[in-house]
Amino acid sequence: MSEALFLTGVNSFCDQGFYNESIKEEWLMKLQQQLQKHRTDLIIAVGGLVLIALVSRYGFNWQLGYTVAMFIASIIGFIPIGLQAGSALRVRVISIDLLVSIAVIGALVIGEYNESAIVTFLFLLGALLEQKTMEKTRSAIGDLTQMAPAQALLVTTDGVENVDIDSVDEGDVMLVKTGAQVPVDGIVTKGNGYLNEASITGESAVMTKTIGDHVFAGSILENGTIEVQAEKVGEDTTFGKIIELVEEAQDTKSSVERFIDKFATYYTPIVLLIALLVGLVSRDARLAITILVLGCPGALVIGVPVANVAGVGSGAKLGILLKGGEVMATFKHVDTFVFDKTGTLTYGTPRVNAVKHYREDRDAVLQAVASIESESDHPLGQAIINFVDAPAQTVSETQVIKGMGVSATVGGISYLVGNLTLMAKYHVAISAAQQQDVQALEAAGHSVVLVAQNNQLALVLGIKDQLRPEVKASLNELRQMGAKQLIMLTGDNQATADLIGQELTLDVVKGNLLPEDKAAYVQALQDAGHTVAFVGDGINDSPSIARADIGIAMGSGTDVAVETSDVVLIKSNFHQLVTAFGLTKKTVANMQENIVLALATVALLFIGLVLGLVNMGSGMFIHEFSILLVTANALRLLLSTSSKQKLDQRQLLSETSRLD
Template identity: 55%
Template sequence: MRFITKYKNIFALINGLLLILAGIFKLINLNIGTEWALIIAGIVGVVPIGMQAISALKIKVISIDVLVTIAVIGAILINEPVEAAVVTFLFLFGNYLEQKTLAKTRSAIKELAKITPKTALKIVDQQPQIVEIDEVEIGDQIQVNAGMQAPVDGEILYGDGYFNESAVTGESKFMNKSIGDSVFAGTSLENGSVIVKTGRVGEDTVFGKIVELVEDAQDDKSTQEQFIDHFSKYYTPIILLLAIVVGLITRNLQLAITILVLGCPGALVIGVPVSNVAGIGRGAKQGVLIKGGQVMSTFKKVDTMIFDKTGTLTVGRPAVTTVVNFNGEQKVALEMVAAVEQKVSHPLADAIVKFVAPTTDFMVNELMVIKGRGVAANVNKVKVLIGNQAMMREQQINVSEVMEKQLDNLSQNNQTVVIVAIDGVVRLIIGIKDVIRPEVAESLIKLRKLGIKRMVMLTGDTQISGEIIAKEARIDEIHGNLLPADKAEFIKQLQANGHKVAFVGDGINDSPSLKIAEIGIAMGNGTDVAIETSDVVLLKSDFGKLVESYRLSQRTVRNMYENIGIALGTVLLLFIGLWLGFIYMASGMLIHEISILIVVVNAMRLLSVSKNLTDINYLSTKIKYNK
């Protein structure tokens, strides 16, 4: 049985060749040759179909193969070898084309598995050696040269270069990475050479998790698939029973056999799963992980979206947003500040250093961090104070009324204020805050147009802080000062009122809400816990991908219903044709196979659904790597 199933396509080829031979015999009027070629073709063709039918009956399932096997055997018995040969060929050839076209829809997922690195250049005794990926451990140093793929997740210790991260993020633009930056398995180095300290290997890497999540997603059945499975469970026995009843009443065995062939629900069985796989594959190529067909179906029904603030609507890290200069040249003063701050480990210091990009022209010494106040240092023998108002008071630095007003304005705008005094005089006031993602406002407008009726921000920050961000994001409903349990309770209340809720977050504290909501959506730079408990993962943390994932779920579900309509319409058309007398067994099977190809091709449209799914603005964000 295994041998026959394995070489089913060979049986189809022999069946087809015998049909051609029968045609040749017909042309030369060798009738006995024609008849025997057709009989043998029918027998050869029914063998693999019959084996599949026996396998189905063993588990008490009346499958399509059972219907076709009975029909073909009956056709041979009533001396209709043409029908038997043609039906088996069309059925086997249809299966072959099905396999090929389904393989196309799964290509996006297979490509992920193919590019997983199998070996690595491990540094052993200061020399690179080729080893199997299984021999690499956390903490090992791995060399990646131009043209190679990174085999592990890790941090660059030496070197720099441009990485192509399209396999992980879906982004085609190259990322320039150097010492201290994160590198992901499956990304390729376009130039240069780097040494990477291993942080994750194999299935634990970001890339490994992507492959695992997408493969698992294919096995998760949507509501539509569950309906089709339930429908087919009863539909095929009903067709078999109908054929028996018609045969007994009419005494017309050929009519009964034809009903068996025409009633085969091939397109119905294949149409929904292929849409599901195509949609998930499309999302994977674009950097969006949708964990299964049921997620697709549920996501489409969402009418309310709830957003966490920090790391979701905002970038999750402080950035310099305001610089007010009071005395002297601003550029020099900023460079002096950055020279000090690059020696300090603090998020606000990192924000200033990134904003200024300091030079090495300044000598910093006598640096002293004053807890809760700021930092003091000598820069080129000039005293520099960087800190808050309390520090300025303690150091007897004069802060004028104009400066006080400026400080109040920045504070009211939810900015953390840093005051810079040089040689005892306030020179700069720097405003720093967690900034909103640039694509948020436009994305929310698009989501409203697509059908999201209510948008809410839930944050653990103050109400005022939330309102400032919400105003920029154009969100009308804001609830601040919430604990994780409060957020979860808010979602439960919405669900009790009949809303379908999607929650978008990134942190450990978001995990309860991600799990409770009908759809949990995690930003790709979030924690592992958030990603594991979510239903949808936006790998690049590109907020624009949220729009595309919602749009993709709508199109995928619509595609499923289109395929159901095509399949049921085909069966109805065939029975009407049989009743009117212009549809027969072979022609009915041909139409069935055509309908299967139509639903597969229709599903494959999802692989290139729209320019909108590829025309995404570049955003330089990284998936968080836990050192």
């Protein structure tokens, strides 16, 4: 009985102790949260007390007022620093806050209240400015998040209901009015309008959307009213994935950052040990405390992460998703770029590239041909429709001639649209010069469409998947930036591949390749010692994107390619590849500059200490200044982004004015 009572008492005591400990932990957490919330007010209070102390001493020669104000300032300033150090110790981390805490306690013990007050003020001020700078570098994510739609108009059996975007499910139908954002990725089921998709695709032109067309969350309906059935909602939308990728990238550490973190875990205890030994040997507590202050590796710890975050944020503003610091560190060393053809170097869809006309009424013939092709779903016909972009005319007597083309009548005039065999069947005369035009287009890789008007050849259209206009200049820039090899791998026939290779002066061109052949070629390049970047857009490119040292996906590509890649060019503009390559080089260089600045600062502080030129207060001032210096250096990446955006806008305005 007595034993049972004893055990019950022990358990009760232990439970009570655990309960009290839990209350203590919760109380400390709430205190830290409150201090964090009022950090600015706290710094103002400490700074004000330091100012009062200085005025008391040097203005009124009041030593007691000076001492009391400095002491109170030290205590107030020490509370958040000490709590932070304690929290780190509880998880077995020796942090910078611990070095400062010990230094402040030591200064208070030996009566150096002025030193302890100034150290706490500068440390808190530096931490606040560091936080504000990091918030600035993460502004790209904030901008993206604010652009995401928060509300939606849900179409129900009872009418239209305004709902939170989080409550929308796949299959729901949304109403979108003029000026509103599309809340989901989906298909237009009713109405039509003009959508601005620049925030998603980078395409500045307003797109016409009607029933059956796909739309993206975050795009803006400039005019019209549409109903959209949701296919993807929330984080699954294209816009949601962009935000998620940027957030993940900014939180991903590079090998340099991981090294710095590991270095700091050993460096901080070493500084503590050195300070202790110096104090014991020299019997100079002030000197030991000063070593603790000067040895804080703040600039070293913050310099690399802030550069990484600024680099990722800078890329996001330019429409480039760089998935973390490790990607940038590797991308910088790429010496071989391998490209897919279709959808990467080219647009990926056939377009009218050449028009040979043999009659004066060229435009009227083109409009008639587009009207005829509007009744067909053939890819070449769609290319003609997109090229002409004119209202359809009335078409009659349409007859499809299998394997040859189509005959029809528009405005009382008969037309033949098709290949040479169709022209021969209807005895359309083709002169030697016209025959040469056809052969020249075929030799250049075009699919040729001939148009006869009243049995006389009127047009010859050359249609092919065109090169992106910025590709050639961009490839030359890549060479200037250090690319040693530019290679194209494609599933198209070798003859078509060679034509593109010659036009772009590529180093190697390989055609007739299956997806596994492309991946094997990438592996062979890596085995030969090259650092390889593969640029593609389709599902068939995913194995090569995953295999390469750096996989790069065009933003218009498939979800698989985008998710497999290390870099996403959201706007699918090939020049973004050059921008991304240059940005990684700048970011890595910025990291290296920050490391040099941080180490140089520590070295100079200790040299100054040995020479008697630096004390605790001035040392902390220089230490905090070095943190601001490395963060300001990282901010240059964002400033250069803003300058580039303004330059691009000026170029766009200039080009628009020229066209007008």
